[in-house]
Amino acid sequence: MNSRQQAILQMVIDKGQMSVAELAKITGVSEVTIRQDLNTLEKQSYLRRAHGYAVAPDSEDVETRMMTHYTLKRQLAEYAASLVNPYESVFIENGSSNALLARTLAEQKNVTIITVSSYIAHLLKETPCEVILLGGIYQKKSESMVGPLTRQFIQQVHFSKAFIGIDGWQPETGFTGRDMMRSDVVNAVLEKGSEAIVLTDSSKFGVVHPYTLGPAESFSRVITDSGLNARDRMYLENSGLNVNIV
Known part of the structure; x- marks a missing residue:
């Protein structure tokens, strides 16, 4: 996980969910790059995707917390x-x-x-x-x-x-x-x-x-x-x- 992905994960966990557009604006990269980051994080079970949003997983997950x-x-x-x-x-x-x-x-x-x-x-x-x-x-x-x-x-x-x-x-x-x-x-x-x-x-x-x-x-x-x-x-x-x- 690179530093941008760590920052994305932290924001999603703190807010519960964030849109791809919001994350792109805050991080200063394209929405395509954000989607790639979210795919990586989802594959590793750090978060999940839902209709243009990144959603924090169950708060019981130790690694996420x-x-x-x-x-x-x-x-x-x-x-x-x-x-x-x-x-x-x-x-x-x-x-x-x-x-x-x-x-x-x-x-x-x-x-x-x-x-x-x-x-x-x-x-x-x-x-x-x-x-x-x-x-x-x-x-x-x-x-x-x-x-x-x-x-x-x-x-x-x-x-x-x-x-x-x-x-x-x-x-x-x-x-x-x-x-x-x-x-x-x-x-x-x-x-x-x-x-x-x-x-x-x-x-x-x-x-x-x-x-x-x-x-x-x-x-x-x-x-x-x-x-x-x-x-x-x-x-x-x-x-x-x-x-x-x-």
């Missing part, structure tokens, strides 16, 4: 990786920021990565780090394992840190997820009592979803960006969480 605010998520991943020691065993949950963290760790340190994400496991197939992929029911959209078997596998492995993705947070609800099965996996991880770290961009704060991740005291740290407002940061810190702004 990784491209949204990629630079910021990479910075978050770099910071999170700095907290992990060589030869440590860590659990990395599903999600785009966590996928970048897994790749960063695999490139930098000799670690064991335990995950329920088949996407993360596949991402690390050419790296020297040890990867333990836990089994269960395969949730195809999220490329993640869920269900009672996954809960049992989590009970059988040990890790010192767990990096968790969230879908929402409000003072009244704490951390929340939008998917019941994946939220249950997170809660099984939290029951292990290891150091639980939320890794997320600030867009998730102020949003609420149906399923509780917690209780809040199960978490020890939040790694996010400067978009987190001062009031929410103070609330999190008063709740006993370390808040690291990248």
